[in-house]
Amino acid sequence: MSEKIAVLGAGSWGSILANLLDENGNEVSLWSYNPEQVKELNEKHTNTHYIKDFTYSETLKAYSDLKQALEGATTILFVVPTKAVRSVASDTKAVLAELKTKPQLVHASKGIEQGTYKRVSEILAEEIPAELRRSITVLSGPSHAEDVAKRDITLVTAASTDLDAAKHVQQLFMNRYFRVYTNSDVIGVEIAAALKNIIALGTGALNGLGYGDNAKAALMTRGLAEISRLGASFGANPQTFTGLAGVGDIIVTGTSQNSRNYRAGDELGKGQTLEEVVDTMGMVIEGVATTKAAYELSKQRGVEMPITEAIYQVLYEGKDIRKAISDLMMREGRSEF
Ligand SMILES: NC(=O)C1=CN([C@@H]2O[C@H](COP(=O)(O)OP(=O)(O)OC[C@H]3O[C@@H](n4cnc5c(N)ncnc54)[C@H](OP(=O)(O)O)[C@@H]3O)[C@@H](O)[C@H]2O)C=CC1
Numbered sequence: 085m086s087e088k089i090a091v092l093g094a095g096s097w098g099s100i101l102a103n104l105l106d107e108n109g110n111e112v113s114l115w116s117y118n119p120e121q122v123k124e125l126n127e128k129h130t131n132t133h134y135i136k137d138f139t140y141s142e143t144l145k146a147y148s149d150l151k152q153a154l155e156g157a158t159t160i161l162f163v164v165p166t167k168a169v170r171s172v173a174s175d176t177k178a179v180l181a182e183l184k185t186k187p188q189l190v191h192a193s194k195g196i197e198q199g200t201y202k203r204v205s206e207i208l209a210e211e212i213p214a215e216l217r218r219s220i221t222v223l224s225g226p227s228h229a230e231d232v233a234k235r236d237i238t239l240v241t242a243a244s245t246d247l248d249a250a251k252h253v254q255q256l257f258m259n260r261y262f263r264v265y266t267n268s269d270v271i272g273v274e275i276a277a278a279l280k281n282i283i284a285l286g287t288g289a290l291n292g293l294g295y296g297d298n299a300k301a302a303l304m305t306r307g308l309a310e311i312s313r314l315g316a317s318f319g320a321n322p323q324t325f326t327g328l329a330g331v332g333d334i335i336v337t338g339t340s341q342n343s344r345n346y347r348a349g350d351e352l353g354k355g356q357t358l359e360e361v362v363d364t365m366g367m368v369i370e371g372v373a374t375t376k377a378a379y380e381l382s383k384q385r386g387v388e389m390p391i392t393e394a395i396y397q398v399l400y401e402g403k404d405i406r407k408a409i410s411d412l413m414m415r416e417g418r419s420e421f
């Protein structure tokens with residue numbers, strides 16, 4: 085299968101997925117709002133700020149003009165940070181109204197919008213009306229760009245309410261090192277993907293403070309329990325949380341130095357302030373904003389999420405991390421399930 089695909093967002097994940105789609109034989113245009121980055125990608129075939137020591141395919145073309153990138157595309161893949169999805173989708177809508185190409189939409193972003201608590205597929209559906217597009221599919225799972233850049237084995241899931249669309253996306257991305265499953269539970273996949281970043285901030289912080297494997301395993305397991313509770317309140321399929329977008333992504337993000345969220349937590353645990361951590365990362369740390377959205381959402385829906393609440397208090401109310409941990413440990417004993 086070969087298509088013209090526009091990838092919007094040329095950070096670590098967008099650029100590596102664009103390269104993978106190029107390798108799979110597609111004609112890929114990669115859009116970034118940064119002309120300097122576009123120049124580097126087209127002339128040197130590198131993207132050094134985001135992915136070190138990697139040479140991109142020479143047939144991959146980068147654009148800073150959105151219309152040029154979208155022209156002729158039958159699939160559009162959104163991979164910008166969650167906070168940028170609405171504005172990029174709105175700009176895309178204006179171009180699609182002119183082009184009348186009606187592409188399918190895919191996204192690989194992991195977050196929840198501040199204030200509205202919308203999932204990324206909901207934002208896309210709101211901003212790009214059905215007459216200008218086809219289906220919307222979410223691509224998610226345990227997948228650090230750094231490993232995919234090395235063509236290391238990676239398994240993800242493609243979730244859509246339209247099974248044919250999910251199968252189509254599966255075929256576009258699958259290759260010898262990148263295996264894609266399908267899933268119809270868009271709600272569960274998006275909630276799991278967004279909220280695992282909160283837990284990775286937590287396991288990173290435990291690491292920075294010197295805690296061991298038991299503590300991190302405990303946080304990941306009980307973190308997943310509260311993510312599943314929030315998911316259930318939205319009608320998500322409980323099985324999704326045992327799959328690639330759930331357990332899989334908690335493991336990869338909650339244990340890896342490749343994770344921006346884990347690294348951010350690690351630095352917080354070692355005593356840096358949130359401001360210092362955000363300033364020095366130079367890449368998006370989705371878990372920081374998602375912690376706020378998920379905390380507010382849990383209060384709004386009456387879902388108990390003690391770990392999210394503790395991390396919210398540390399990030400947004402200046403609570404001491406050690407005190408937050410001891411408060412969690414001293415909660416009244418209860419049944420596991
Ligand atoms: N990195 C990974 O391994 C994975 C990431 N993801 C998800 O993919 C999404 C993107 O992450 P990632 O690639 O890591 O992020 P990066 O920070 O590496 O890249 C994000 C890109 O989007 C650009 N950008 C920021 N704001 C805007 C805006 N308003 N309009 C247009 N472009 C903008 C950034 O430019 P600038 O830096 O100049 O602001 C940068 O080029 C996130 O939701 C993340 O959770 C999912 C799976 C794996």
Ligand SMILES: O=C(CO)COP(=O)(O)O
Nearest residue numbers: 225226227228343344345
């Ligand atoms: O989602 C990811 C891996 O699946 C990437 O996580 P980070 O944003 O923490 O790097």
